[in-house]
Amino acid sequence: MAVEAFGLTKRFGNFTAVDHVDLSIREGEIFGLLGPNGAGKTTLVRMLTTLMRPTEGTAKVGGYDILREPDEVRKAIGLVAEKLILYPRLNAVENLMFFGRLYGMEGEELRRKVDELIEMVRLEGFKDFPIGGYSSGMRQRLNIVRALLHDPRILFLDEPTAMLDPQSIRFVRDLIKDLRKGGRTIILTTHIMEEAEELSDRVGIIDHGRILVVDTPEGLKSKLGVSNLLEVFLELTGRDLRDRAENRIPIRAVGRM
Amino acid sequence: MGFKRIAYVTMVMAHKDLLDFWKAKMLVVAFTLFPIVMMAIFGYMFPSITSANPYAGKFSSPYGRLPIAIVNEDGGRAGEEIADRFAQLASSTGLFEVRDFASLEAAKERMTEGKLKGVLVIPQGFTESLSSGRQAILTIIVDDTNPQAASSIFGQASSLVRIISEGVAASRISGLGAGADPMALLEPIGLERRPFVRGSATTFQFLAPGFMALTVTLGTLSGLAATISREKEQGTLDGIMVSPVPRYTVVVSKVLAQTVRGMIQSFIILAVSMLFFGVRVYGSPLLMVLTMFLAVLSFSGIGIIITAISGEQETAMTSLMLINMPMTFLSNVVFPIEQLPWWLQVVGKSLPLYYSADALRKIIVLNAQIHHIAPDLIVLALYSLLTLSAAIPIFVRSVSR
Ligand SMILES: Nc1ncnc2c1ncn2[C@@H]1O[C@H](COP(=O)(O)OP(=O)(O)OP(=O)(O)O)[C@@H](O)[C@H]1O
Numbered sequence A: 001m002a003v004e005a006f007g008l009t010k011r012f013g014n015f016t017a018v019d020h021v022d023l024s025i026r027e028g029e030i031f032g033l034l035g036p037n038g039a040g041k042t043t044l045v046r047m048l049t050t051l052m053r054p055t056e057g058t059a060k061v062g063g064y065d066i067l068r069e070p071d072e073v074r075k076a077i078g079l080v081a082e083k084l085i086l087y088p089r090l091n092a093v094e095n096l097m098f099f100g101r102l103y104g105m106e107g108e109e110l111r112r113k114v115d116e117l118i119e120m121v122r123l124e125g126f127k128d129f130p131i132g133g134y135s136s137g138m139r140q141r142l143n144i145v146r147a148l149l150h151d152p153r154i155l156f157l158d159e160p161t162a163m164l165d166p167q168s169i170r171f172v173r174d175l176i177k178d179l180r181k182g183g184r185t186i187i188l189t190t191h192i193m194e195e196a197e198e199l200s201d202r203v204g205i206i207d208h209g210r211i212l213v214v215d216t217p218e219g220l221k222s223k224l225g226v227s228n229l230l231e232v233f234l235e236l237t238g239r240d241l242r243d244r245a246e247n248r249i250p251i252r253a254v255g256r257m
Numbered sequence B: 001m002g003f004k005r006i007a008y009v010t011m012v013m014a015h016k017d018l019l020d021f022w023k024a025k026m027l028v029v030a031f032t033l034f035p036i037v038m039m040a041i042f043g044y045m046f047p048s049i050t051s052a053n054p055y056a057g058k059f060s061s062p063y064g065r066l067p068i069a070i071v072n073e074d075g076g077r078a079g080e081e082i083a084d085r086f087a088q089l090a091s092s093t094g095l096f097e098v099r100d101f102a103s104l105e106a107a108k109e110r111m112t113e114g115k116l117k118g119v120l121v122i123p124q125g126f127t128e129s130l131s132s133g134r135q136a137i138l139t140i141i142v143d144d145t146n147p148q149a150a151s152s153i154f155g156q157a158s159s160l161v162r163i164i165s166e167g168v169a170a171s172r173i174s175g176l177g178a179g180a181d182p183m184a185l186l187e188p189i190g191l192e193r194r195p196f197v198r199g200s201a202t203t204f205q206f207l208a209p210g211f212m213a214l215t216v217t218l219g220t221l222s223g224l225a226a227t228i229s230r231e232k233e234q235g236t237l238d239g240i241m242v243s244p245v246p247r248y249t250v251v252v253s254k255v256l257a258q259t260v261r262g263m264i265q266s267f268i269i270l271a272v273s274m275l276f277f278g279v280r281v282y283g284s285p286l287l288m289v290l291t292m293f294l295a296v297l298s299f300s301g302i303g304i305i306i307t308a309i310s311g312e313q314e315t316a317m318t319s320l321m322l323i324n325m326p327m328t329f330l331s332n333v334v335f336p337i338e339q340l341p342w343w344l345q346v347v348g349k350s351l352p353l354y355y356s357a358d359a360l361r362k363i364i365v366l367n368a369q370i371h372h373i374a375p376d377l378i379v380l381a382l383y384s385l386l387t388l389s390a391a392i393p394i395f396v397r398s399v400s401r
């Protein structure tokens, strides 16, 4: 298993964002984590990527325990977070070189890898410009390959196509399909149903911090007797808007957004 | 993970911080201008007496020419002469700007408005006292709202009066004939004051080291708070935290980058002080570097703790103001700490700036060697050690909440 969670829980004060999640994600699959706003997707990903300590429970990622062997987990994973992990004043090469060095890469090897990745997302012509001047699409393409510098076996992508134009969405989705080559496991969060349906081998639907169901997109549709994943989703998570009292989060958390 | 790798990733992160800083051109401009503007202001606020003045080194006023009034209530010849002589001395020493006032009431009125700093009164019967051989007394009323300025005005006025008084006495004695040495009669034992410091020490010479320490400290605190909270908010900190580098190296690298920035700024200050304000360095530059390094380090822990607790940038910056303001005024940089009530002295002496300013001043002005400033350096080192060892776990916890 690429990822195994055992009763993974995160509470903020007395609000439970992720509630005893048990989850198994297989090696080499693309796993779609689907859930409405505030469902707990990002919180779950942050715990699995060692950025946040769970309140309860634990998980194994790439065969390593996130609490006891966090550095081994970190070497095995790549993360495309909700926010860009790029320094706006630095150019593409400087950004990638910096993160590459954190993974112990150096010299010619690093240079070659950086050039290769920049070409992969067709940014050769822009590599010397500060990325603050890039369009959202260009930035996100670079942001995705930033997570690939050390060839991670497991890749987490938190809403990778949010705020992109159709051309960029197409490019990014094709890129994600490409990235599974060589047996890489991909965990993708989204609330765009067609994206989950197009990319995922299996999807897990999460709401109020709980995993409601895990199955293939086809399996889910036939089980509930509906024609598309959006109907499955609304059937399971309800049709009400997601404004809840609990969403009045404390101001301290604002820095996180 | 080996020491070499840890040192390497720390350098990589510090280098990135400096590169990121260097790329923000406007920031670099402001960063360079800040110490220059600061020193220019302080330099002109506390001018040195130039050598064109015959009284150079003998009289100096940290306040420049202060407006004072002469009120002559006497009406006699001697009163008139004293008033003229005082005005003349005041202008040749550059100490006071003298204005004549007809009545004490009018002068007091102006002083209340803050337009005058003192009033010299030549009382009624002054000429008579003088000519009848009694001691004639002049009175000076000073604006007490600034006690430091007030005592300095009194001191300077006294020295001018002494010169006039000696002159009067000397002419009287020589009037006695007998070829006596008037100075020998007047002052059988003379006391000449020689400056402790070589060359002509100026007030600014004493102030510049303090401002160096202050600027570096303020720069470090706001720089650390800004870069840490910006990385947290923009999300790049996650990129570092998700890579296999020890958490504490992030803190160490930030401190390192800030130290480099702080040292650059402090040397800009020193250069400006030396080039434009005649400050001379008598001590070892190497010792200065060491002191500046400890000055930055001693505040890094505090900066990190405040940033970690604050969570986001504006809160962090505002919380820092809470420390910055008192520190500026309590740490013996702008005002002598002896002027403060005892409990404020305790507060001032519990801030590391007091020690870095003190050590730097001793190096620059007194050519202090390492054993002279060892107590200061030890306090700074202990401060650094204690605050940083508290700051690192607080920082690590704050980013994995
Ligand atoms: N640091 C925090 N402090 C307090 N509450 C938090 C914090 N982080 C997340 N939450 C809350 O936990 C819940 C889950 O948030 P999370 O970001 O994981 O949701 P999500 O599924 O990623 O939503 P979205 O689709 O909007 O990205 C939300 O209600 C959120 O307000």
Ligand SMILES: [Mg+2]
Residues within 6 Å of the ligand: A041, A042, A043, A082, A158
């Ligand atoms: Mg999210």
